[in-house]
Amino acid sequence: MNAEDTTMNSPTEAARAAETRPIANPLPAGVGAATTYMPPRGAPVLEGTHLHKQFALRQFRIAGGQQVVHAVENASLALYPGRALALVGESGSGKSTLARMFARLYAPTSGGIAFEGQPVLGAMGSTRSALRAYRRQVQMIFQDPFASLNPVHSVRYHLSRPLRLYDHARTKRQETEQILALLDRVSLSPAEQFIQKYPHQLSGGQRQRVAIAQALAVRPKVILADEPVSMLDVSIRLDILNLMLALKDEEQLAYLFITHDIASARYFAEDTMIMYAGQVMEGGPSDAIIQQPKHPYTQLLISAAPDPDRPTDVQFQARGEIPSLITPPTGCRFHPRCPHAMPVCRERFPDRTDLGNGQWTHCFLYGEGNDTTSTQASIAPTAAQHS
Ligand SMILES: Nc1ncnc2c1ncn2[C@@H]1O[C@H](COP(=O)(O)OP(=O)(O)O)[C@@H](O)[C@H]1O
Numbered sequence: 001m002n003a004e005d006t007t008m009n010s011p012t013e014a015a016r017a018a019e020t021r022p023i024a025n026p027l028p029a030g031v032g033a034a035t036t037y038m039p040p041r042g043a044p045v046l047e048g049t050h051l052h053k054q055f056a057l058r059q060f061r062i063a064g065g066q067q068v069v070h071a072v073e074n075a076s077l078a079l080y081p082g083r084a085l086a087l088v089g090e091s092g093s094g095k096s097t098l099a100r101m102f103a104r105l106y107a108p109t110s111g112g113i114a115f116e117g118q119p120v121l122g123a124m125g126s127t128r129s130a131l132r133a134y135r136r137q138v139q140m141i142f143q144d145p146f147a148s149l150n151p152v153h154s155v156r157y158h159l160s161r162p163l164r165l166y167d168h169a170r171t172k173r174q175e176t177e178q179i180l181a182l183l184d185r186v187s188l189s190p191a192e193q194f195i196q197k198y199p200h201q202l203s204g205g206q207r208q209r210v211a212i213a214q215a216l217a218v219r220p221k222v223i224l225a226d227e228p229v230s231m232l233d234v235s236i237r238l239d240i241l242n243l244m245l246a247l248k249d250e251e252q253l254a255y256l257f258i259t260h261d262i263a264s265a266r267y268f269a270e271d272t273m274i275m276y277a278g279q280v281m282e283g284g285p286s287d288a289i290i291q292q293p294k295h296p297y298t299q300l301l302i303s304a305a306p307d308p309d310r311p312t313d314v315q316f317q318a319r320g321e322i323p324s325l326i327t328p329p330t331g332c333r334f335h336p337r338c339p340h341a342m343p344v345c346r347e348r349f350p351d352r353t354d355l356g357n358g359q360w361t362h363c364f365l366y367g368e369g370n371d372t373t374s375t376q377a378s379i380a381p382t383a384a385q386h387s
């Protein structure tokens with residue numbers, strides 16, 4: 001299909017209504033207001049191109065051989081210093097798998113990852129020392145702060161390990177000074193008291209602050225935050241997001257911020273990328289994605305977000321549930337639910353279309369494949385590695 005064909009398949013009234021509808025913000029009033037968008041400048045610090053991940057399941061079927069979960073298909077993204085990219089999608093859309101490939105906890109089935117322009121996958125990048133050097137720069141914060149801390153060890157232990165491992169503290173005195181400074185930076189004060197405590201003596205928010213301090217102790221350039229506030233009480237989510245935002249500016253950290261809550265994506269991140277069933281559907285400035293979503297799935301997500309002002313009769317309609325990723329739909333995986341699906345949508349996944357002002361989508365409704373900026377051939381793809 002070419003660009004001219006799009007008029008024949010333009011979104012329906014319901015989809016148009018969803019495109020222009022403002023979204024309510026579940027964060028406190030006044031939070032998350034639009035800011036002037038500045039596109040990323042300079043070179044990305046971390047970049048992934050054409051990343052695929054398939055998990056081979058242990059069970060064999062009597063007929064048909066081994067089953068495979070097609071968790072991520074052909075995802076590319078770039079992170080820049082001092083900026084955040086939010087990755088948004090429902091549960092099971094492949095967000096954590098993508099983050100874990102960047103954290104090098106999972107080896108991509110294919111695709112490339114580059115840190116500061118240098119490819120990091122392959123035999124040379126997978127030695128113990130190469131992985132350690134990589135993790136010195138790229139740290140992950142997990143959803144469950146209780147699971148990421150060992151209940152038998154104190155806060156001091158948790159923060160001293162990265163300081164020693166990465167040679168940031170050589171003496172006990174340096175170590176104590178740095179731990180106290182880290183606790184101060186994440187607003188756990190008085191730091192002298194918190195250094196002695198054990199995970200069970202801390203609240204959920206305090207534990208997540210320790211987990212953030214643990215990541216900061218390494219002095220990374222990139223933080224991959226996988227739903228860092230979704231398990232915390234609503235009343236403290238904003239405090240933790242604000243702490244992370246302050247650190248982003250002070251340290252010029254590059255963030256990948258994973259969330260299923262599109263309003264916190266807008267609050268936290270300059271840019272947003274939407275995933276569905278392992279495929280990347282739409283991306284661009286967070287405000288544009290929320291105020292003028294173009295992809296039918298983004299419109300569905302926004303329509304489903306809590307909004308007391310929205311009459312129920314204008315909800316965007318989509319049929320069905322998220323598909324199994326063992327036998328995903330062909331082509332655009334959203335096609336069984338999409339009210340605009342066309343025959344071509346079942347045949348193949350559309351290339352990326354540039355919509356202007358930094359927004360782009362993978363959807364035949366908007367033509368296909370006019371986006372030259374999406375072709376980042378700088379990273380040599382790696383073939384079939386297995387975790
Ligand atoms: N280690 C694994 N083995 C097999 N399947 C997995 C594994 N991790 C994730 N998956 C599957 O991959 C898909 C994407 O999961 P995930 O990345 O956790 O999604 P999200 O973070 O968006 O909820 C899901 O179908 C999930 O069941």
Ligand code: SF4
Binds near residue numbers: 297332338339362365
């Ligand atoms: S490409 Fe996907 S989202 Fe776009 S019209 Fe086809 S099925 Fe719908």
Ligand SMILES: [Mg+2]
Binds near residue numbers: 095096097226
């Ligand atoms: Mg997840």
